[in-house]
Amino acid sequence: xxxxxxxxxxxxxxxxxxxxxxxxxxxxxxxRRVPGLRREELALLAGVSSSYxxxxxxxxxxxxxxxxxxxxxRALHLxxxxxxxxxxxxxxxxxxxxxxxxxxxxxxxxxxTMLEALGDVPALVSGRRSDVLAWNRMGHALFASHxxxxxxxxxxxxxxxxxxxxxxxxxxALYADWPSKARAVVENLRMxxxxxxxxxxxxxxxxxxxxxxxxxxxxxxxxxxxxxxxxTYEMHHPLVGSLTVTQQSLRSPQDExxxxxxxxxxPGSPSQAALHLLARTTARSSRPKGSAExx
Numbered sequence: 001x002x003x004x005x006x007x008x009x010x011x012x013x014x015x016x017x018x019x020x021x022x023x024x025x026x027x028x029x030x031x032r033r034v035p036g037l038r039r040e041e042l043a044l045l046a047g048v049s050s051s052y053x054x055x056x057x058x059x060x061x062x063x064x065x066x067x068x069x070x071x072x073x074r075a076l077h078l079x080x081x082x083x084x085x086x087x088x089x090x091x092x093x094x095x096x097x098x099x100x101x102x103x104x105x106x107x108x109x110x111x112x113t114m115l116e117a118l119g120d121v122p123a124l125v126s127g128r129r130s131d132v133l134a135w136n137r138m139g140h141a142l143f144a145s146h147x148x149x150x151x152x153x154x155x156x157x158x159x160x161x162x163x164x165x166x167x168x169x170x171x172x173a174l175y176a177d178w179p180s181k182a183r184a185v186v187e188n189l190r191m192x193x194x195x196x197x198x199x200x201x202x203x204x205x206x207x208x209x210x211x212x213x214x215x216x217x218x219x220x221x222x223x224x225x226x227x228x229x230x231x232t233y234e235m236h237h238p239l240v241g242s243l244t245v246t247q248q249s250l251r252s253p254q255d256e257x258x259x260x261x262x263x264x265x266x267p268g269s270p271s272q273a274a275l276h277l278l279a280r281t282t283a284r285s286s287r288p289k290g291s292a293e294x295x
Contacts, residue, residue, distance in 0.1 A: 004059030013223040045075035088194035122263035130161040176234035187226035243271035
């Protein structure tokens with residue numbers, strides 16, 4: 001899909017999601033034949049001509065200035081993430097991206113050491129396309145205990161968080177509010193696609209998920225964006241039962257496309273006790289046969 005088409009689809013979808021009353025315009029009820037705002041209404045709010053906005057939405061004009069994009073973003077009530085995405089799409093529309101395979105992502109020694117130093121705090125490192133580049137013992141135990149912990153060692157076999165959330169029954173059952181987790185994954189992937197329209201592997205991932213998951217396709221078509229941040233999820237783990245964790249995503253200082261994801265529980269809470277139980281359980285299962293357990 002071209003940058004012009006992506007930009008037009010984003011503008012049209014977000015315009016359709018705004019109601020007249022959201023922006024102080026009269027609602028004509030049954031006489032309103034289009035969902036959301038009309039193009040001329042959005043153009044008026046942004047302070048641009050209706051013909052210019054129409055050309056922009058139809059992909060016939062790709063030279064919008066940052067000031068015009070900011071005005072359109074305000075008219076669409078975009079938040080910071082949405083406005084950044086709008087600028088990213090407009091930038092890709094000005095050029096003709098050539099798909100390429102980016103270098104293989106990896107984790108440096110310092111990050112690997114940090115993961116192990118976190119001990120019983122579940123943690124993993126995800127890459128640009130949400131591939132799991134590394135995890136510590138507890139990160140594997142909490143998020144993907146049904147997978148081989150060594151899968152991250154071969155780039156060709158690395159688990160992908162988006163694939164797991166949409167296509168893996170174990171991961172789907174792990175989240176009590178699966179739609180909330182799924183939307184967060186899609187909204188972050190949307191932002192990444194806007195920044196890297198020339199990433200062939202990312203394009204392939206989106207195409208695969210669109211074909212294999214109707215739910216992904218519907219959420220992707222919604223064009224909502226949100227960066228990785230902090231979110232609280234209730235999880236149903238097959239070994240320790242229910243627990244609530246806050247998944248905190250931190251950008252790697254070496255590469256902003258990599259994120260370090262931590263699962264945090266309140267001190268002294270039943271959820272922290274469940275993580276402690278998971279830590280003891282996985283420690284026993286990973287201990288070499290014949291070794292003694294010290295209490």
